[in-house]
Amino acid sequence: MGGDIVDSQGAALAAAGTPVLEGVPQQLAEVMDRLAIVTAGIARRIARGGIDEQLGGGVGTNADGDGQKALDVIADDAFCAALAGTAVRFYASEEQEVAVTLNPEGDLALAIDPLDGSSNIDANVSIGTIFGIYPAEDTPESSFLRPGSDLIAAGYAIYGPQCCLVASFGAGVLKWVLDPETAAWVLVARGLTVAPSSSEFAINASNYRHWPAPVRAYVDDCVAGADGPRGQNFNMRWVASLVAETHRILTRGGVFLYPRDDRKGYAQGRLRLVYECAPIAFVITQGGGSATDGEQPILARVPAHLHDRTPFVFGSSEKVARITAYHDLPERESSALFGKRGLFRS
Ligand SMILES: O=P(O)(O)OC[C@H]1O[C@](O)(COP(=O)(O)O)[C@@H](O)[C@@H]1O
Ligand SMILES: [Mg+2]
Ligand SMILES: [Mg+2]
Known part of the structure; x- marks a missing residue:
């Protein structure tokens, strides 16, 4: 199972019929256990990176034109x-052009970003895996080209100082930690929530000049801090790993933005709706946070193609709502100097 990325402890448990992960609905238990087993194996392989293989080396480009790392x-x-051999009928990966049929009898369709944040592999900064699971329909198109609100499960693994799995099955957000002493996954939380407000925002500010006016206006007002219309100071973070930003926001609140911008190829932002944004939106929404494309809820968006991209804003509800409000401002208001803006002047 899984080539040479198999966690032997997890595989032995599964072979003995013992669940690897506690707290998973029966319908999803085998699939989640296999995801957990591969995740533990990847975590161990990352920890050995550079000893006998270069995991961050370039190996080509995927069908979507993105550079691929080993x-x-x-x-x-x-x-x-x-x-393979589980209830997963269709497997749709960010790294593959079309969905793979794994089990024609299966009743699940799994979308995956197998390795998120790949620019951080060599830098030893947190990276991850993101997945979303739908009920399988007759074809890959009808299984995946649907609103994220149809997801029955979604989550991510984070390969960081601590290896965790975070997932929702539609009734709250659960978190497991991989115990490095025993190689067992330990369920440590069942009801993770996103703080309703926060003073942190995350955006790649190097693209400032390319952003739409409402995003520039929002960030201008945050950066102006106590001297600007918001009348308070903010802090900024940018990890360049969506999983790491998600994990931080689930831990202490905040907001993440990857807007559309004027660069070639960024008319719909960078992040993929099926593999990244819908699953993260599902988890964040289950934790009481919000997720939009700047204006509309991400979970209502229906992709036209598997690899579609979308602008993405998610995190603490109060902040996501405020960003939507900036998008509703008249153009002359959102492009005005921050001190002149009426709506948010304190
Ligand atoms: O380098 P940028 O433009 O800041 O983009 C960073 C974003 O790209 C991503 O790395 C895209 O994911 P992949 O690594 O799976 O392609 C996100 O994790 C992250 O939020
Ligand atoms: Mg990604
Ligand atoms: Mg990826």
Whole structure:
């Protein structure tokens, strides 16, 4: 199962019929266990990176034109192999052009970003895996080209100082920690929530000059701090790993923005609706936070194609609502100097 990325402890448990993960609904138990087993194997392989292989080395480009690192391909192969023979009928990966049929009798359709944040592999900064599970329909198109509100499960693994799995099955957000002493997954939380407000925002500010006016206006007002219309100071973070930003926001609140911008190829932002934004939106919404494309809820968006991208804003509800309000401002208001803006002047 999963080539050479298999956690032997997890595989032995599964072979003995013992659940690897506690707290998973029966319908999803085998699939979640296999995801957990591969995740533990990837975590161990990352920890050994550079000893006998270079996981961050470039190996080509995927069908979508993105550069692929060795670990992107290793992780994709491992998840795909591990899910063969389970209830997963269709496997749709960010790294593959079309969805793979794994089990024609299966009743689940799994979308995956096998390795998220790949620019951070060599830098030893947190990276992850993102997944979403739908009920399978007759074809890959009808299974995946639907609103994220149809998801029955979604979550992510984070390969960081601590390896965690975070998932929702539609009734709150659960978190497991991989115990490095025993190699067992331990359920540590059942009801993770997103703080309703916060003074942190996350955006790649190097693209400032390319952003739409409402995003520039929002960030201008945050950066102006106590001297601007918001009348309070803010802090900024940018990890460049969506999983790491999500994990921080689930831990202490905040807001994340990856807007559309004027650069070639960024008319719909950077992040993929099916593999990244819908699953993260599902988890964040289950935790009481919000997720939009700047204006509309992400979970209502229906992709036209598997690899569609979308602007993405998510996090503490109060902040996401405020960003939507900036998008509703008249153009002359959102492009005005921050001190002149009426709506949010304190
Ligand atoms: O380098 P940028 O433009 O800041 O983009 C960073 C974003 O790109 C991503 O790395 C895209 O994911 P992949 O690594 O799976 O392609 C996100 O994790 C992250 O939020
Ligand atoms: Mg990604
Ligand atoms: Mg990826």
